[in-house]
Amino acid sequence: MESSAAKYCCDNINNHGSSSQSQTSTCMQKFRLYETRSNFYMIGRDKSRTYWRVLKIDRLDPSELNIREDSTTYTESECSELLRRIHEGNISTGGLRFVTICYGIVGFIKFLGPYYMLLITKRRQIGSIRGHNVYAVSKTEMIPVPNATVNSSIADSKDENRYKKLLCTVDLTKDFFFSYSYHVMLSLQKNLCNNEPGQFLYETMFVWNEFLTRGIRGHLQNTLWTVALVYGFFKQATLSVSGRDFKLTLIARRSRHYAGTR
Structure with a gap:
């Protein structure tokens, strides 16, 4: 268990609920993950390095997902x-x-044993829309949430490893894209007049990881720590017509409800 000193300095995490609606409007774009024997601590910041938040994830429960956000x-x-x-x-x-630098949580998943945390550990910019950068995933990492000392034998079972291998066959570095500040799951017209909160946006048909993020979004009632991945195609090119340059952007999105060939 954590010592009293560690508990004292994390009182804010344990005693406060999720952040206010006004705070959720600030998007965080870079994160650092740390670990102790009993907890993960994720530190998130905005692009200008003026806004820092802390997320605490319990590692002593082998089967449940316990997350606290410092307000x-x-x-x-x-x-x-x-x-x-x-x-x-x-x-x-x-x-x-220190565990790793990451650029957002893809989600949490559980098979037969413990929860696993899916993180984007490398990204690359593939374009921008109205000043908002759009990124593709370059590398991901799946990290077991519980400490190895509290895991049951099922965590290393044959079936558990088979399910993990099946998940790893989904290559998130191909055909997935996201943006921290632009709603790529919506059309341009809807973006121009959209006032819906982040929680609603994850429930649209084009957010591939809606289910994977449902647990953390339900706990925190915000989307500060997660990224909404869209599965499809994004291509942007600069063209010139009559001496004037403009950007042509083509976006194709595959529905999470109807994932067949298009």
């Missing part, structure tokens, strides 16, 4: 101080260790 908005120095105190509070069990 406090930190500065970079305040966030570093928080991590230092968490490290000091967990020295006896190995301290706080």
